[in-house]
Amino acid sequence: MSAQLRVDWPACQARGLCHELLPEVVELDEWGYPIVTGEVSEELLSDARAAVRGCPRLALRLVD
Structure with a gap:
């Protein structure tokens, strides 16, 4: 499974x-x-979730 990071x-x-x-x-x-x-990628999914949570402007999201 992979996801897309959106800005x-x-x-x-x-x-x-x-x-x-x-x-x-x-x-x-x-x-x-x-x-x-x-x-x-699935290997980076937890890092991507951390980036989404860490964005000070809440400008990131993950989509399937």
Whole structure:
């Protein structure tokens, strides 16, 4: 099973915590906004959930 990480662009303020918590899936653009580079594998699912919980703007979510 894999999941997708989605970004709520209006809510995101480019703090970069998602990249720090999940660098395997999230890169940052030149302004610090997240770029999701792939699906979240089952091995990374717990890290992805931590990134969603850790987002200070609640701008991330996981979808199946």
